Amino acid sequence: APEEASKPGILGRLMGRGGESADLRRVLDDDMLESLEELLIQSDMGVDTALRVSANIAEGRMGKKLSVTEIKGLLAGEIARIMEPVAKPLPLYATKPQVVLVVGVNGSGKTTTIGKLASQFRAAGKKVVIAAGDTFRAAAVEQLQVWGDRAGVPVLTAPEGSDPASLAYDAMTKAQEDGADLLMIDTAGRLQNRQDLMEELAKIVRVIRKKDPDAPHNTLLVLDATTGQNAVTQVEVFRKISDVSGLVMTKLDGTARGGVLVSLADKFGLPIHAIGVGEQIDDLAPFDPEEFAAALTG
Ligand code: GDP
Secondary structure: OHHHHOOOOOOOOOOOOOOOOOOOEEEOOHHHHHHHHHHHHHOOOOHHHHHHHHHHHHOOOOOOEEEHHHHHHHHHHHHHHHHHHHEOOOOOOOOOOEEEEEEOOOOOOHHHHHHHHHHHHHHOOOOEEEEOOOOOOHHHHHHHHHHHHHHOOOEEOOOOOOOHHHHHHHHHHHHHHHOOOEEEEEOOOOOOOHHHHHHHHHHHHHHHHHHOOOOOOEEEEEEEHHHOOHHHHHHHHHHHHOOOOEEEEEOOOOOOOOHHHHHHHHHHOOOEEEEEOOOOOOOEEOOOHHHHHHHHHO
16 A cells, blocks of 8 residues: 555554554564564565564564564564675676676666666776677667766677677677776566577577686676565576576665565575665665665664
């Protein structure tokens, strides 16, 4: 419901009407536990994670009086504990170029994220090259060029409809010749034909390995945090068709509270390398589990 979406956290309704008051105490009984489970499920945490988090909070506390503040504290602690192991910046290797394959469905924020990352690495003194591997979407290539210009990073393109693997191979050659630190390769996000996409990604990997057997060094899956549990499905699909090594969660600046991140961390344990917090070039932040847990519990 829309009025729920505008609430700051997921605990607002737990204590019934007037439950926003921080010092109101209620006995932790089965009813309240069930409400807690329901709230966590509604926050996109996923059923399994929601039930386990609730059980951990209830353990040794049934029949005791708890205030909203206490429950928030317990919940934030549980969430932070799940999230801490996955909060890891993108590892940087001495290998030149470090090849980062960027995958994700169209609209997830791949282009924007590549632009933001390029800008950050460039600011850190790294030489970056981008390959516009979604050769079937002219608009995507154009958009990536705009981001490349903003970041001050060259974007390699190929004619519309040409083979992305061939572009990736050329980009590898150029990145090696130029002594680039980082090569980021954008890829298509058409999941409608999964088999096609899988073959396309496999071919890209095959040809860049002719230049460096360890490439790609990272495969970043970009996920839109506002899609809720759909993000879980996307991880499952992309793990089948590529070798996902880490995640970037976008659009965490909006009304989305990101409960799905807890579900993802709990289920897959994939590192969250960064989060998107807006549409501008500097709107990419490291993932901070404590801050996230506090924001989620409200
Ligand atoms: P792609 O199709 O995966 O390459 O997605 P784009 O990078 O083109 O992003 C799709 C839309 O999401 C664009 O309108 C972006 O401005 C927007 N977007 C991307 N990342 C973020 C973010 O972190 N926050 C917000 N609010 N919007 C974002």
